[in-house]
Amino acid sequence: MGDASQRRTSRASSGGPVSELGEFGVIDRIVAGRPQPDGTLLGPGDDAAVVAAPDGRVVATVDTLVQGVHFRLDWSAPEQVGRKAVAANLADVAAMGAVPTGLLLSLACPASTSTDVVEGLAAGIWDAASEVGVGVVGGDTVSADQIVVTITALGDLEGREPVRRSGAKVGHVVAVCGVLGWSAAGMEVLRRGFRSPLAMVAAHRTPRPPIAAGPIAARAGASAMIDTSDGLLADLAHVAEASRVRIDIRSELVPVADKLRDVASALGGDALRWALTGGEDHSLVACFPDEDAVPEGWTVFADCRLGIGVTVDADRWGGAGDPGWRHWR
Template sequence: MPGGAGAARSGPAAADTAAELGEFGVIDRITGDRFQPEPTLLGPGDDAALVAAPDGRVVATVDTLVEGVHFRFDWSAPEQVGRKAVAANLADVAAMGAVPTALLLSLACPGTTSTEVLDGLAAGVWDAAADAGIGVVGGDTVSADTMVVSITALGDLEGRAPVTRSGARPGDVVAVRGELGWSAAGMAVLRRGFRSPVAMVAAHRTPRPPWREGPVAARAGATSMIDTSDGLLADLGHVAAASRVHVDLSSRLLPVADKLRDVASALGGDPLTWALTGGEDHALVATFPSEDHVPDGWVACGEIRAGTGVTVDADRWGGAGDPGWRHWR
């Protein structure tokens, strides 16, 4: 399929909405004339796609974004929503120690959704996929009262064992790679009606997880790993429960950026609370047998002990707010 990530979409020139395009017109507008990389053996257009799996095993994950819950079009452009949807899945693939190989996109939207929104969303998904060297190989479209964007990502372990949440052991070192609290700070800025600092707002609109670092951690001997989709404390709680260990973080060692402190000071927020409980940064947090195993660029910020639960400076977290995002709370 010739054409790059920014190629113009095909479709009836007179069609201005999803309803006017029709189901197959929407599919063609999203997938037509797009470049598919080598892992895609058979792309969109058949009952299912065919993707190469060199390792013989496939890492698979899915993440769903709902308008009004995960994104707002008065805060984010459609392209940014598309990028955000892909980012969540790339982080999950990376957290298993795998490299991404393909994406599938399912889109539910009202018939009144404009082609401009569809084009922007598709551009964001495809641009993020191109950054990862993968393609969008299929998916589905349906009508709905509100927009729902669901991405399925596939990955390859390159012959390694998966890095799960259940492998942490007492004596391991906890280390982080990526930004902590930036998305939460960006949301706080947007809620105040501001659009700057740009870096914080961008972190909320289009998080950029360090997905290339997942395989790096795996090769370095990571014993467990997870991404901070719900917040550092909440996600390390999953590691503690799965591994049956106690995680203790050092607030002094946590990578709390000066920019985060500046925004917190301006808005009356707490940078440590954002770093510990803010979700959607999609940073990676892993455990390693010793500091000697921690790869360059990762920040050691805690340790694994015998016991249960997660503490900060040996105390249960008593900061403001709930320690992480939970649906239906």
């Protein structure tokens, strides 16, 4: 991690390019002085970290944000990008019914990247991590032609079985916790050159997944769960395929917020389409044996039937465009 004199020198060079700090100076900016929770038994400074695993099993997931693909610095501040990177990973941990225990960060960027950008990314990452009681326990820094932020998140099942995508059964109900279509609406607002309404723009810049709702759903008996990273239809298709069921969405039950309808009306968009196909909300969608098992704060909008796939009002989705995000499309 570098010696103390190197760290003092690196702190004195704020605002310059990362090339002036070097690898260890950048690492220092990211981790120095940040408190670690009790579950971090050994944090940054050695070849690897040591994180407590009370359950004896570790939930692990990784997600990457690439500049120009997942974020633009003319649309989002570095702090917001850092938060977004953490949100995408914590939602995956929550979707397994687990509680987060630690994060690993890999940061790639050009040598000309301002240290202010790095510090902003780090601040956003640490703020989002601290809100759920975890720390950044280690990682890596490398040079690249553009900024790439990769987060690995670890989680603990607390003695429960993981909630997989394959557990839904015919007759089970499907519910969502969190917003639908807000990030897509926010991206459209930004694409049009606007910066409001703030709620939609914020949902795109810094999604706020209901992390605590994942373990709660698991305790309530959720049979399958996923987060809405690529869009409701696209992500439910994974559940339907893995569970060998047909998930039928009732469009009148999909929680389309009035604010979303207002934005769609102003921009000539389709609020229901955003809710069904817009990604990066990272809300949680879960299947439950019946409505009585659905926890407070969840909204039932679909059920599981015979067949395979996803339908809307018993028909295949007929909306314009492909239902959800896919890379290399």
